[in-house]
Amino acid sequence: MLDAFSRAVVSADSSTSPIGSDKINELKSFVAEGNKRLDAVNAIASNASCIVSDAIAGMICENTGLIQAGGNCYPNRRMAACLRDGEIVLRYVTYALLAGDASVLDDRCLNGLKETYTALGVPATSTVRAVQIMKASSTAHITNTNTEAQAGSSKFRQMAVADGDCSSLASEAAGYFDRVISALS
Amino acid sequence: MKSVVTTVVTAADAAGRFPSTSDLESVQGSLQRAAARMEAAEKLAGNLDAVAQEGYDACIKKYSYLNNEGEANSTQTFKDKCLRDIKHYLRLVNYCLVVGGTGPLDEWGIAGQREVYKALNLPTAPYVAALSFIRTRGCAPRDMSAQALTEYNALLDYVINSLS
Numbered sequence: 001m002l003d004a005f006s007r008a009v010v011s012a013d014s015s016t017s018p019i020g021s022d023k024i025n026e027l028k029s030f031v032a033e034g035n036k037r038l039d040a041v042n043a044i045a046s047n048a049s050c051i052v053s054d055a056i057a058g059m060i061c062e063n064t065g066l067i068q069a070g071g072n073c074y075p076n077r078r079m080a081a082c083l084r085d086g087e088i089v090l091r092y093v094t095y096a097l098l099a100g101d102a103s104v105l106d107d108r109c110l111n112g113l114k115e116t117y118t119a120l121g122v123p124a125t126s127t128v129r130a131v132q133i134m135k136a137s138s139t140a141h142i143t144n145t146n147t148e149a150q151a152g153s154s155k156f157r158q159m160a161v162a163d164g165d166c167s168s169l170a171s172e173a174a175g176y177f178d179r180v181i182s183a184l185s
Numbered sequence: 186m187k188s189v190v191t192t193v194v195t196a197a198d199a200a201g202r203f204p205s206t207s208d209l210e211s212v213q214g215s216l217q218r219a220a221a222r223m224e225a226a227e228k229l230a231g232n233l234d235a236v237a238q239e240g241y242d243a244c245i246k247k248y249s250y251l252n253n254e255g256e257a258n259s260t261q262t263f264k265d266k267c268l269r270d271i272k273h274y275l276r277l278v279n280y281c282l283v284v285g286g287t288g289p290l291d292e293w294g295i296a297g298q299r300e301v302y303k304a305l306n307l308p309t310a311p312y313v314a315a316l317s318f319i320r321t322r323g324c325a326p327r328d329m330s331a332q333a334l335t336e337y338n339a340l341l342d343y344v345i346n347s348l349s
Contacts, residue, residue, distance in 0.1 A: 031223065
């Protein structure tokens with residue numbers, strides 16, 4: 001498993017050169033933006049169960065066949081497995097966001113996931129849809145732009161954090177979700 | 186590669202939980218110390234060749250018998266390789282400063298070091314002499330800030346200990 005710093009080390013080592021000013025300036029900005037990153041991770045982790053259940057519920061609303069007899073979220077046992085898997089994917093995306101590198105997501109979550117799902121008969125299109133919804137709500141939580149209309153009045157909650165531009169972190173997180181989507185499809 | 190972030194993520198993953206507040210606190214702690222490490226790494230990378238040359242010269246001056254025929258510094262090829270080895274250690278120190286742990290030195294420098302030097306019949310004392318010279322040569326604030334120098338010296342001490 002690598003983070004942003006050890007990724008720089010591994011790529012510099014492949015050309016046996018020390019890490020010079022260019023790369024170090026990149027890492028310095030990573031350090032300077034560190035608190036934003038921690039807030040972003042916290043925003044996802046603190047709202048994880050909401051993000052996951054919303055995504056799975058959304059996936060089912062769009063395709064109610066999933067919870068009818070013969071559907072992949074029927075009975076409760078399989079629905080529970082679905083919720084659990086959603087949480088696992090979101091957890092590894094959070095790790096990748098914390099580390100600033102996708103290696104933990106690739107090695108520990110995505111490696112062999114598509115084959116496993118194919119073997120178990122999990123429909124790829126529904127899985128991808130759930131990940132897309134998690135991506136949308138996670139990026140909204142990172143930029144703190146989630147609205148009451150999106151969440152519903154009973155669930156709506158915004159983090160009390162200092163205002164700042166988190167668009168680059170939101171797109172980084174979106175990139176990790178896209179990685180999941182392309183690994184599954 | 187072991188670092189604060191990977192240690193935190195490994196622990197959280199083993200427990201199957203999201204990063205907790207205390208996980209984030211420890212990552213924040215490492216980020217706060219990162220500025221000094223980055224400064225040291227940048228300064229070292231900029232002067233690596235000169236620093237290595239000084240250390241090499243100092244160690245050959247101390248162990249001048251190495252220039253005698255049949256010794257480890259007798260031919261130009263050997264001289265180049267001696268200097269290269271010192272640069273190699275400094276490069277790994279640069280990596281360790283960036284990562285914020287001793288992972289690169291452990292994995293790429295120290296693991297198997299004793300066996301290699303034994304097999305090639307190389308003395309380790311001259312390496313210690315070169316690195317000790319480099320260790321005492323660094324000076325704050327001329328070369329880098331005091332905090333950066335502390336981080337840099339700690340890693341040089343780590344290599345010196347592994348060779349002695």
